[in-house]
Amino acid sequence: GAGVSQTPSNKVTEKGKYVELRCDPISGHTALYWYRQSLGQGPEFLIYFQGTGAADDSGLPNDRFFAVRPEGSVSTLKIQRTERGDSAVYLCASSPNLGSSYNEQFFGPGTRLTVL
């Protein structure tokens, strides 16, 4: 498929564990974004990558959250010492570039994280 893909689709973990969520953007898209969507809420911005670098990580809630994109394509969102409040759907989006404010972000299906 040509869309944004995310794995796993569902992840159940225990409080205190470490998790990694993966995002495969649309081929050729240089910009990649992570959002968190809590139940009944709209997505909230976490971090934005332009190429390999995190251009804006101001949305990461605390230092337990970290994201990488080492080769400018696939990105991994890493959460350490998970807490029950981390339970949410984590959405990834990509866009061709940041040249225009009308650049559309294409979203993946999300990973539903449940922390028990």
Add this chain to the structure above:
Amino acid sequence: KNQVEQSPQSLIILEGKNCTLQCNYTVSPFSNLRWYKQDTGRGPVSLTIMTFSENTKSNGRYTATLDADTKQSSLHITASQLSDSASYICVVIPTSGTYKYIFGTGTRLKVLA
């Protein structure tokens, strides 16, 4: 207070009927406003995009309006179909940080046969 507020929170209508969803925002200045449809278990998909100078934009049975003076937008769905059942999210893109979409909480629409 959310920068993008939507109403109603949820809505149930019969197939074939029309409906209008509302979005009030405080984000200013902004470059464009979008409406997204999010099916259960899926990522949001763009329906319409309007710049701050546009008043209306249509996409098939979906028509979005924008009043930048009152900071209100609406999404009108005509002749609803069962497949319209989804959450509809209003998104405002601020002029600064144009990648940092600001999402509303959405309206959950259920279309019944």
